[in-house]
Amino acid sequence: MIPSTLEYTKATSLDEALAAVKAGARPLAGGMSLMPMMRLRLAAPGAVVDLGGVPELVGICEDGDEIAVGAMTTHRSVANDPLIREHCHVVAQAAAGVGSMTIRNRGTIGGSLAHADPHGDLPAAILAAGGAVIVRGSGGERRIDVGDLITSYLTTSLAEDELITQVRLPKGAGQSAYAKFHRRAIDWSIIGVGVSIGADGVRAAATGVGDHPTRLTGFESVLNAGGSLEDAIAKAGEGLSPLGDLDGSTEYKLHLVGVLAAQAHAEASSR
């Protein structure tokens, strides 16, 4: 279908983009989630502001013990970036597995977090790494841990007039990996698990287990207390109850959480 009538503007600076959002325009990043929603008329914004021409929002650079990634950086750039591959591998690996080549050419890291799909890979990978976002709005700039950003299905703690400007990835997450299970190559993850083994211990997070990406606290606490991997896997699904649906039953999905946590942990350990 054709999207409903809209007014389109292309911002050329962050200030212009923020002004448009404040006036009620919906940000348009890679369009890989927003455009299909507009075609299905699940979304019908009266105005959109294209962030594709805002130079402040693209690029990847080292900043102290973090990597600063502009919100409009594409999955393709994140997947191929040497800094992210080396220091925050789990995120590069998750980006490499998104959709298809053509979707990775346009879909962005900021759009993935703002869209907050309960099966999104990037939010879980960034949560496993311990990343955060920088957001800007009329109230100024603030930093939000990714764990506090996504609150429910397709819902974030961003204010209406706020934009994600940057994603901050910790450099200490090099020993990390992402494992996902899906049926066809282009499909979203049924379950995906990121594991990072850092100086503060093991962090793990999953997608597809509820309405937001979730830390696997059972898995983490066994390993961080010196327990065996076997015990950790047995506890991986503790406290979770993924919805049974056409992709599989609750039990099946909990089984996948354990299998994928083991896979991601083995790969992270070998790095």
Place this chain on the structure above:
Amino acid sequence: MGQTITVTVNGTAHTAEVEQRTLLVHFLREALNLTGTHIGCDTSTCGCCTVHLDGETVLSCSLLAVQADGHAVRTVEGLEQNGELHPIQKAFHENHGLQCGFCTPGMMMSALGVIEQHPDASDDEIREALEGNLCRGTGYQNLGAGVRSAAVEMARN
């Protein structure tokens, strides 16, 4: 709202007034009559509408025509030159890389998206590049063979 845009399609600049909500694929098919680019879904999943925007593959169903203003688009119609089929077209023909042909334009544009940049792409890399293109006919094997043989031919020229 209307907007005047100029898009270079297969080397020719086209200026037209479009509604801002017009999808690039509708602009190509309906304003320019380039119906080789197909529409197979409403969910950005089939890849039938794949074209190149400034040399990179994009889904023309998931881009507004106004976003292509000032940019260069290449579609399946731009492959044949002076009556000569492009190597990818010849290879699809020779390897029986299509049945009904509905997916073929998108398939070829995605394949070129990888082999033009990496003529020595491995079979796995070719498969990965075609992940976003669904085909209900060929079973994919002949498609892969066609792309591989086009890559060899293009590297030779």
